[in-house]
Amino acid sequence: MNTYASSDSVMFTSHRPAKTFVRGEGSWLYGSDGRGYLDFVQGWAVNSLGHSSTVVRDALQAQAGRVINVGPGYYNEPMMTLAKSLACLSGLDRVFFANSGAEANEGAIKLARKWGSSRRDGAYEVVVFEDAFHGRTLAMMSASGKPQWRKLYEPKVTRFVRVPREDLAAVRRAIGPNTAAVMLEPIQGEAGVIPFSTSFLRGVRELADEHGVLLIFDEIQTGVGRTGRMFCFEHAGIRPDVMTIGKGVGGGVPLTALLAREEVCLFEAGDQGGTFNGNPLMTAVGDAVVREVSRPEFLAQVESSGTYFAAQLAALSGEFGIVDVRGKGLLLAIELNQPVASSIVDAALELGLLINAPRPAVLRFMPALNVTCGEIDRMVEILKQSMQSLLL
DSSP states (O other): OOTTOOSTTSOOOSOOOSOOEEEEEBTEEEETTSOEEEESSHHHHTOTTOBTOHHHHHHHHHHHTTOSOOOTTSOOHHHHHHHHHHHHHHSOOEEEEESSHHHHHHHHHHHHHHHHHHHSTTOOEEEEETTOOOOSSHHHHHHOOOGGGTTTTSSOOOOEEEEOTTOHHHHHHHOOTTEEEEEEOSEETTTTSEEOOHHHHHHHHHHHHHHTOEEEEEETTTTTTTTSSSSGGGGGTOOOSEEEEOGGGGBTBSOEEEEEOGGGOOOOTTSSOOTTTTOHHHHHHHHHHHHHHTSHHHHHHHHHHHHHHHHHHHTTHHHHTOOEEEEETTEEEEEOSSSOHHHHHHHHHHTTEEOEEEETTEEEEOOOTTOOHHHHHHHHHHHHHHHHHHHO
16 A cells, blocks of 8 residues: 555545545455455446456557557547447447547537538527536536536536426427537436436437437447447437447546537537547557447346346335336436435445445446346345445
8 A cells, every 4th residue: 555645635526435446356446455345336337347357458558569649630540440330330420539428528519519500500509408417517517407506607608408308398399490409318327317218219309300400319328338238329219410428438448439420520620629539548448348348248248137136126125115226227226215325325335335326315326237146136235234224
């Protein structure tokens, strides 16, 4: 352990437990005291193949021995290979790489406004939804519907038109001559893992087509195998015009992407970019992760594990007053009948389990996509112990 390590110089942005993690392997994190913790947060759905996956390590080591960064003004092989793979898997045509979900989403809004300016008589508004979460840049906080942000960092970026979730009539009313796009998360993760219904998603697709506006899916949390399909939009049998992915695509390294149909790709030289965007080190990892996750047998296992996990959580309902078990694949949540989620998170931590409470009465689970049934059983066992003193 580094005896000089201290949190004193780290700027406060979040309440963190007084623990320091130094090593990870698969579904387990290990603290500086040597204790192991079963991790069902995985960096907020980032470590798609678990901690320190050999797939990620091998790709990093191999690419680091070739070239790490050539700069955004040049092509590199991993960038082109991964872009081609994502385009083929998604059915979209072109890919722009970024470093964070907020950056990818900001790129999507820029692209929509650029498209609206030239293809829809100067349209620039974007219809968004209550309780949405699209990131922490100023524009993306403005697009998000997180209640705590309503009066933060005023004045916000304008021309985001917010409507209620699952209200197709409200979406129809919100679309006007200034509308460039409708943007949503197929499953609202930070809101507590709340899926949009298939009928609603299909209805929004039809409305977008009817009115000639773009449909943007924010799949930062749901994409790249998380729901048992490569992309969540596949469950609804539709395809967006623009999509963002992130978190799991890098398997733990900072990598995200903006994908779009050819007709929407209107950026000109200098319109969009970033110093580290599409660098070969990160895209080489992304390519290795995507090749692993996109295998049909891998996705089938995610779906199977998700079904098993949801059933184990549902089995707790009668005993602990769980109101709802929801989500898809390995993005799941339980709704409790009282606002004690944070207390359960703390109790679980003391018992060696890492889970997340996005809302006062909601617990969220985002394990590695290759989590085992044995690890799910152990997680449920610890969760049950954590809940007993608080919900019985």
